Amino acid sequence: MDPLQLADASRLRTRATVLHADADSFFAAVEQRDKPSLRGRPVLVGGTGPRGVVSTASYEARRSGARSAMSMSRARRLSPAAAVLFPRFEAYSAYSRIIMATLGTLSELVEPLSIDEAFVDLEAGLFADDPAGAAADVRARIRERTGLAVSIGIGRTKLIAKLASEAGKPDGLLVVEPADEDDFLLPLPVRAVPGIGPATAAALERLDVRTVADLRRQELDVLTMTVGESSGVNLFRLARGIDLRPVAPGGERKSVGAERTFAEDIFGADLIAAAIDRVADEALRRLTAHGGGARTVVAKVRFADFTTLTRSVTLPQPSAEPAELRAAAHQAARAAGISDSVRLLGVSFHNLSAHAQLTLPWGDEEPPPVVDDEPLEAPTSLGPLTEENSRPGLDVEHPVLGRGWVVHVRGRQATVRFESVDTPPARSQVVDLDTDPLLLVPPLTPVWVP
Incomplete structure (x- = not known):
């Protein structure tokens, strides 16, 4: 091994104290938790329009071949009995807060990776001598507080911990001790290594690299010539289990954005400009929630033939001014x-900064025109349920029948299951919205109790 690699290896921990927790099939699991009639049934969460994409498939749906990032239409063909639900991010965020707070009882060093997974450094807490016991206890407490299953992997590096949690799914716990790393790591397919996507895997395939063991046999110069200097060195180290990244709870978010796949391809300058405004405004709402501003604006365009291009515009200084960022999004899209x-448009903000130039608007701006038939997120304005604002899975309330969720709405006829997390499963009922109006309401969310 190169002396540099030996030096890196010498800095590794001597015991497995990095924990990776990942909630199993998170969005679908929350829906099954909140909707008793869906427990044990296949569930698909994601876009419900003709070109919707699956965000999460429950394990029951996965057994039929459905999976995340698949088109919803294909997933429905594979799992025709699945309930298809629109995402309810308010509910997912509430469950996530409890999961993260419970993980925080193990250590002050918790690094969330997403809404449903995080690293924990047990060396910084009281459980470094008994990581398996700590993991078993925290899994039990999360299940008690949320009803959700969390898979946990433990290793001496982030790499091993994340791979171990994946290997332990669903609802598992796997500790990989340093002495067992090679037995665990080497047989894995090379695509299991974080950062190896389809393009890198295809390049490695040309070297007959299919497993981590195959990857480890490659010389450093061969890897750097194949995938580039930085990626080659990184893969050389990861194949040897060398991962020195610390658990960093203060990591800054690198970007925020939004994208939209249209029910039908759009064409023409006016429609495309209106679509860019709508997607940019959704990205701006997320930037506002994050706080601060951005210096780089990226537009993503996917054409009807599935060709995808991204272009960026970098401002002289970070900005939080909506008009300036929206104009940059149009400029990037034109580039x-x-x-x-156009099949898909996306706008994202990068080089985020807590400090940004912001000017007050001179007057009220008109809302952007609607150019598609499905909003980017669930309706935020609560009120009477209609066919226009309904989405399958959203929460509703009736003055007599109580709380329930939308199955579908056709005209003024709404099909609803009146049930919630603490009720028995319910059958579907048809409600006439003219004589029996329903209200869209926020989800019933669990509350963190220390």
Whole structure:
């Protein structure tokens, strides 16, 4: 091994004290938890329009071949009995807060990776001598407080911990001791290594690299010539279990954004400009929630033939001014050379900063025109349920029948299951919205109790 690699290896921990926790099938599991009639049934959460994409598939749906990032239409063909639900991010965030707070009882060093997974450094807490016991206890407390299953992996590096939690799914706990790392790591497919996507895997395939053991046999110079200097060195180290990244709870978010796949391809300058405004405004709402501003604006355009281009515009200084960021989004989209039908548009903000230039608006701005038939997120304005604002899975309330959730709405006829997390499963009922109006209401969310 290269002397540099030996030096890196010498800095590794001597015991497995990095924990990775990952909630199993998180969005779908929350829906099954909140909707008793869906427990044990296949569930697909994601876009419900003709071009929707699966965010999460329950394990029951996965047994039929459905999975996340698959088109919803294909997932429905594979799992025709599945309930298809629109995401309820308010509910998922509430469950996430409890999971993260419970993990925080193990150590002050908790690094959330997403809404449903995090690293924990047990060396910084009281449980470094008994990581398996700590993991078993925290899994039990999360289940008690949320009803959700969390898989946990433990190793001496982030790499091993994350791979171990994946290997332990569903609802498992796996500790990989340093002495057992090679037996665990080497047989894994190379795609299991974080950061190896389809393009890198295809390049490695040309070297007959299919497993981590195959990857470890490659010389450093071969890897750097194949995938580039930085990626080659990184893969060389990871194949040897060398991962020196610390658990960093203060890590800054690198970007925020939004994208939209249209029910039908859009064409024409006016429609495309209106669509850019709508997606940019959703990205701006997320930037506002994050706080601060951004210096780089990226537009993503996918054409009808599935060709995808991204272009960026970098401002002289970070900005939180909506008009300036929206204009940069249009500029970046124009740089992509839109001259054909567009299937998807995305806008994201990068180089985020807590300090940004912000000017007050001179007057009220008109809302952006609607150019598609499904909002980017669930309706935020609560009120009477209608066909226009309904989405399958959203929460509703009736003055007599109580709380329930939308199955579907056709005209003024709403099909609803009146049930909640603490009730028995309910059958679907049809409600006439003219004579029996329903209200869209926020989800019933669990509360963190220390």
